[in-house]
Amino acid sequence: MLPSDFSRRISVVDGSLRASLPDWAASLVWLGGWCRSNRVAAKRLIVFVVLPAREFAAAFLGLGCLLAGARQYEDSLSWPKFKALKVGRRVFWSRKDGTTRYQGSLLGATACGGAEFIAVKITKARRKAEVDTRLMINRKYFDDYRFTEEEPPTRPRALSLNAAGQSLACLVENCNPKWIWTDGAEGLVVTSVAPFEASMSDLAISVDGRPPIPMSDILCSGRNNSQCHAKLRIDHPRGALAGDFPLVILDGPSAFAIHEHLSPLSNILVVLDRCEYREDIHNAALGVRSISTEGLTAVLPSSMPNLFAPSIEIAAYLIDDK
Amino acid sequence: MTLGQSLFGRTNLRFENARQQKLIRNEIYFPLADQVIRTSSRLFQMFDHDEPIQAEVSRRLWVLRSSILFTVLPFDDPALQLQDQMIELEKMSEGLPEASRWIESLKHDVADLVRLARNPKREWLLQSIAEHSKRGDEPIGILSALSAGRPPGWPAEALSLLPASKSQIVLIGSRRQLISNVFESVVLPCACRNVPLQLLFDLLFSGRASTLEVLLYPGERFQIPRRLTLPNDRFFEGRLSRTQIEREVVVVPGEPALHAVDDWINEAFWRGLHGAARTSLPDQVPANYILFCDGTGTFLPAGSRILTLPESGAINSEGDLCTVPIDDLCEGDLIVLRTGESGLLLDEASDRIMGQAGNGSLFEMATDWKEALDALLVTHSNEEVARELQDRGAPTRAINIHHWIGPEVLGPGSERVFRELINLLAEKGKIRKAGAELASYVESRWYSLQELRGVRQKAGNMIRHDLFTALFSRYGGGSRPLTDMDSVHIEGDTGTELLILRVSSLDRNIAHVFPSRLGQLDDLKGNKWLG
Numbered sequence: 001m002l003p004s005d006f007s008r009r010i011s012v013v014d015g016s017l018r019a020s021l022p023d024w025a026a027s028l029v030w031l032g033g034w035c036r037s038n039r040v041a042a043k044r045l046i047v048f049v050v051l052p053a054r055e056f057a058a059a060f061l062g063l064g065c066l067l068a069g070a071r072q073y074e075d076s077l078s079w080p081k082f083k084a085l086k087v088g089r090r091v092f093w094s095r096k097d098g099t100t101r102y103q104g105s106l107l108g109a110t111a112c113g114g115a116e117f118i119a120v121k122i123t124k125a126r127r128k129a130e131v132d133t134r135l136m137i138n139r140k141y142f143d144d145y146r147f148t149e150e151e152p153p154t155r156p157r158a159l160s161l162n163a164a165g166q167s168l169a170c171l172v173e174n175c176n177p178k179w180i181w182t183d184g185a186e187g188l189v190v191t192s193v194a195p196f197e198a199s200m201s202d203l204a205i206s207v208d209g210r211p212p213i214p215m216s217d218i219l220c221s222g223r224n225n226s227q228c229h230a231k232l233r234i235d236h237p238r239g240a241l242a243g244d245f246p247l248v249i250l251d252g253p254s255a256f257a258i259h260e261h262l263s264p265l266s267n268i269l270v271v272l273d274r275c276e277y278r279e280d281i282h283n284a285a286l287g288v289r290s291i292s293t294e295g296l297t298a299v300l301p302s303s304m305p306n307l308f309a310p311s312i313e314i315a316a317y318l319i320d321d322k
Numbered sequence: 323m324t325l326g327q328s329l330f331g332r333t334n335l336r337f338e339n340a341r342q343q344k345l346i347r348n349e350i351y352f353p354l355a356d357q358v359i360r361t362s363s364r365l366f367q368m369f370d371h372d373e374p375i376q377a378e379v380s381r382r383l384w385v386l387r388s389s390i391l392f393t394v395l396p397f398d399d400p401a402l403q404l405q406d407q408m409i410e411l412e413k414m415s416e417g418l419p420e421a422s423r424w425i426e427s428l429k430h431d432v433a434d435l436v437r438l439a440r441n442p443k444r445e446w447l448l449q450s451i452a453e454h455s456k457r458g459d460e461p462i463g464i465l466s467a468l469s470a471g472r473p474p475g476w477p478a479e480a481l482s483l484l485p486a487s488k489s490q491i492v493l494i495g496s497r498r499q500l501i502s503n504v505f506e507s508v509v510l511p512c513a514c515r516n517v518p519l520q521l522l523f524d525l526l527f528s529g530r531a532s533t534l535e536v537l538l539y540p541g542e543r544f545q546i547p548r549r550l551t552l553p554n555d556r557f558f559e560g561r562l563s564r565t566q567i568e569r570e571v572v573v574v575p576g577e578p579a580l581h582a583v584d585d586w587i588n589e590a591f592w593r594g595l596h597g598a599a600r601t602s603l604p605d606q607v608p609a610n611y612i613l614f615c616d617g618t619g620t621f622l623p624a625g626s627r628i629l630t631l632p633e634s635g636a637i638n639s640e641g642d643l644c645t646v647p648i649d650d651l652c653e654g655d656l657i658v659l660r661t662g663e664s665g666l667l668l669d670e671a672s673d674r675i676m677g678q679a680g681n682g683s684l685f686e687m688a689t690d691w692k693e694a695l696d697a698l699l700v701t702h703s704n705e706e707v708a709r710e711l712q713d714r715g716a717p718t719r720a721i722n723i724h725h726w727i728g729p730e731v732l733g734p735g736s737e738r739v740f741r742e743l744i745n746l747l748a749e750k751g752k753i754r755k756a757g758a759e760l761a762s763y764v765e766s767r768w769y770s771l772q773e774l775r776g777v778r779q780k781a782g783n784m785i786r787h788d789l790f791t792a793l794f795s796r797y798g799g800g801s802r803p804l805t806d807m808d809s810v811h812i813e814g815d816t817g818t819e820l821l822i823l824r825v826s827s828l829d830r831n832i833a834h835v836f837p838s839r840l841g842q843l844d845d846l847k848g849n850k851w852l853g
């Protein structure tokens with residue numbers, strides 16, 4: 001999750017005034033990150049947040065979503081990229097949890113029994129018996145591994161790099177520099193696009209006293225119907241809403257109304273102000289609660305703030321993605 | 323450093339206010355007002371409110387009583403016309419001998435009030451304004467939208483009748499005015515039982531003011547409306563601190579009978595204006611009534627969306643034209659309306675585009691399955707259909723089924739839901755197709771539906787563009803202020819006359835009317851309910 005002191009390290013520049021990140025905004029950044037981070041196989045997280053004011057909420061939630069996405073980013077190869085590598089190319093891989101690390105060379109792609117495989121020759125492994133053996137990677141199980149072209153750091157080296165990274169006085173610099181240039185957005189904000197963009201026009205964010213960056217720039221946002229490179233997509237409730245996103249932020253009742261048309265894989269975060277939380281949405285929340293999965297709270301990380309900023313109301317439900 | 327009065331500064335203030343908001347009930351000892359409340363309540367209970375004359379006496383009784391309880395003007399102020407109101411009330415109730423004793427008592431109370439002239443709420447308010455001014459504080463907000471329409475006790479010139487400058491007070495006459503401000507203190511001059519609920523919710527729960535001061539005579543009971551809150555969950559329960567706006571609450575035991583007239587007037591007001599029933603008859607459609615500031619009003623389909631203009635009148639881009647759901651309309655909003663033919667503008671523009679493309683039957687093609695759905699709903703409820711779709715792995719809500727039948731929504735937005743809906747209709751025998759023929763039918767209808775959506779979007783864009791051109795040439799970048807009513811002619815393909823009207827109040831309760839009433843502008847000038 002986000003560093004515990006992130007809210008002290010971010011300041012808000014509003015026109016010519018600078019102030020530390022208000023606690024409500026910090027709570028929203030944390031919540032956006034929490035919703036983006038917690039993805040459980042075959043489940044989806046549906047979260048409602050009700051606030052005294054909805055202005056800027058989606059922007060701060062989006063910022064949290066980006067930070068969490070950046071922290072979770074793993075510079076690994078996708079199947080098509082992996083398949084396109086030249087035969088003989090040296091590659092590195094490990095299990096997704098970082099255990100059982102290997103080095104090897106690519107032997108090429110093959111099909112067998114209707115399934116796609118890539119063959120690699122193991123050149124380095126913890127168990128000597130595995131060296132020089134051939135490993136067939138089934139496309140179906142490709143995501144269980146993390147393949148890279150760059151040699152990953154050794155475990156002690158990774159720890160030292162991690163410590164160095166944390167000592168850096170800049171949140172954004174914690175990101176893998178490749179993350180920002182990698183295709184794929186961390187989230188989609190469904191909102192009234194023009195007011196959303198206009199509200200941010202005078203707002204900038206400064207991290208650890210660095211020169212402020214306009215809020216719209218720090219969100220790396222782009223319209224969902226354009227092919228521009230963006231880490232956070234924005235669309236209006238009547239938009240096509242195409243694409244799979246780890247998190248969809250539904251900003252307001254009009255955005256909530258389209259929730260049934262979203263990909264069943266996305267986590268959903270619904271943002272409303274107190275006057276907007278009406279009977280129909282309450283009934284929908286009760287409906288979600290009634291089908292929420294019991295006993296799975298332990299699946300999600302428990303590192304939550306003990307208390308959120310007063311006046312913020314949140315409810316989260318984990319449901320089956322079918 | 324604190325943040326300023328920018329949008330972010332105001333938003334931050336609202337969170338601060340919501341966290342520590344104080345609501346102070348100021349009970350002002352004033353036996354005369356108490357007597358008026360009791361006598362008027364007694365009288366109200368004696369009347370048969372379904373009988374026209376007695377209903378009219380009840381209305382006048384409420385106006386008189388509210389003129390006394392709502393106002394911060396001296397009781398002898400000619401703008402209040404308390405004596406004249408009493409005379410009229412007495413005349414009207416001559417045929418009700420059982421009421422005469424109480425009318426007589428009320429007459430004495432009103433005479434005493436006018437003689438006394440001194441209004442304790444006014445004195446409290448003036449003292450408070452003076453203290454605020456001494457401290458150099460921000461202006462005080464005073465809620466003047468105390469009922470739908472023109473609130474009794476608050477004549478149009480109320481602000482000028484208060485010995486305070488515009489820099490000292492801001493009258494909150496609409497929700498739109500409330501939305502664009504954040505106050506240190508807002509005064510609620512009465513128990514607010516007739517204040518539009520959305521406005522009261524916003525004032526109480528959205529951090530619009532740090533302190534809310536309610537002025538109450540004995541017998542007036544201010545009640546915080548119940549706000550829905552999120553159902554508990556397993557993740558955040560115990561980690562959230564709820565705000566408590568009632569830090570300084572004096573619990574006043576209430577007598578419901580004392581407020582029956584206030585509760586009655588809320589419904590009677592709208593019935594008096596539009597006269598429509600709350601229950602449905604065959605062929606009627608659900609609708610919301612909008613009252614405009616120029617004394618006109620109209621029904622629009624419930625759940626529909628309407629085009630609004632920015633409050634400032636500064637129209638610089640098409641983005642300044644927003645369509646909002648009727649439910650989200652605020653008092654003070656400016657809306658664009660095509661009288662008599664609401665909603666048809668989009669259909670006409672769509673027809674034109676389809677005609678030009680030689681695709682005149684697209685609408686029929688894309689929506690012919692609606693008849694089959696309509697037939698299914700004769701024997702199945704919306705809930706049952708939604709459940710069947712859910713069982714087929716295409717979850718949807720019952721309300722959506724209702725919307726798909728109507729003209730406002732073309733159909734399901736998800737291909738999966740659409741496919742299963744058509745399959746369900748075929749399985750129930752409402753669409754007589756099967757196998758490949760059914761699959762081809764689903765394919766072609768979904769394609770047509772998507773094509774039609776594209777046409778509608780194009781038509782919407784065309785209308786927006788033509789409208790923007792017309793509005794920009796009329797109002798430029800805010801050079802000419804928008805009034806309560808204006809009309810604008812749209813050139814180009816759209817070619818029509820549109821009205822721009824400012825919303826006074828919205829009847830949030832659904833009424834049922836025949837479609838012919840939708841968009842018809844009622845001239846309510848002179849209507850007794852508007853005072």
